[in-house]
Amino acid sequence: MLPQPLRRIGERLPLPAxxxxxxxxxxxxxxxxxxRQLLNSLLALETPEGELLPDLDTAIRDLVQRQGISGEAELERWRLAQGLTLDELQSLATFPARLEAVTERIWGEDVPGIFLQRRSEFDTVVLSLVRFSDPDLAQELxxxxxxxxxxFTEMVEVHARGADQLNRGLLGPVRLKNLHPxxxxxxxxxxxxxxxxxxxIEGQVHLIRVESLQKAQLDDSLRRELLQDLCQRWLQEQLQILESRLLTQHGEDISP
Structure with missing residues (x-):
């Protein structure tokens, strides 16, 4: 559950000068x-005793890769060019891992219930599909x-056009939530x-055969995706509050 101080933090977070x-x-x-300021407010939560800290060496390697830096010497030049202290560099490097940990801590218990509510959205399907502009031909076929x-394969070879021809009449694997309803x-x-x-569908007649439907499982990858989604929803809500405050502040600054 989201801690009380974070529920409306957009109302209290200091605005930039x-x-x-x-x-x-x-x-x-x-x-x-x-x-970034909002995400930093998440990271400001106290770390529970016993929670593992991010591995600094791994975090530095990931930062080097993200920045396209080669070698420790170049990393040091980059740090100095950015005006970062060693502590600030470590904080920057470990930011993704720390954010993932705090996101799990805040919203982790909500994930199984949300997965059950939205499970079908994450099912993946493979379809054989050919689209026709002539409904009579589609009906006959x-x-x-x-x-x-x-x-179906013969029909694809003879009648598929455009993307259907390029894909040999196959669509997927694709999640149900990413398909037309x-x-x-x-x-x-x-x-x-x-x-x-x-x-x-939208003026084109689709001939479809269902090839496979894979039911979603709450694996680590999907769990991370759902956690990120929960974090992003909170972030958008608080951003709207902050941006509204910014507009109000500027309106007051220019008012006669």
């Missing part, structure tokens, strides 16, 4: 600055497929190997 606000706006960086007079419904409703009746 007027001159800094101007500089950030000139370089289109004000939102990035506010985001559908019945030929049903009767076994025509194979009608395609997602069809993928959930029909079992593997089944033909879907011609489906009109």
């Amino acid at each position: 007027k001159e800094l606000t101007r500089e950030l706006a000139l370089h289109d960086l004000h939102r990035a600055y506010l985001r 559908y019945f030929q497929l049903l009767e076994g007079e025509l194979g 009608l395609l997602a419904c069809a993928a959930e409703r029909y079992t593997e190997g089944m033909l879907v009746p011609p489906l009109d």
Whole structure:
């Protein structure tokens, strides 16, 4: 559960000074600055006793890779050029790992319930799909497929155009949440190997066969994704509050 002090921190976080606000706006960086300030407020939470600290050597290697730096000497030159102390360099390097840890600590217990609510969104499907602008032709080919007079692969070779031809009539693996809602419904409703009746989507008739549907599992990768999503939702809410305060402050500054 989100600690009380963080629930409306956008109302209390200090705003950048007027001159800094101007500089950030000139370089289109004000939102990035506010985001970082909010994330720093998460990291300011006390670390529970016994929680493992990020491995500094690994964190430094990751920072070097992110910045495109080669070797310790160049890293030291980069640090000095940025005006960073050694402690600030370590803080910067360990930022991603510390953020991941605090995100787990705050929202980790919420993840299983959210996964159960949204589970089908993360199911992945593979479809054979060909689109037609001529609904009569699509209907005729559908019945030929049903009767076994025509194979799907043969239909793809003869009738697929554009992206369908390039992909050899295959779509996926793709998550259901990333599909058009009608395609997602069809993928959930029909079992593997089944033909879907011609489906009109935005003026094109789709002939579809469900090849596979893989049910989502709450593995480490999906867990991290859901945690990041929860963090981003909190971040967006607080950003709106901060930006509203900035507009109000500037309005007061220019008012007669």
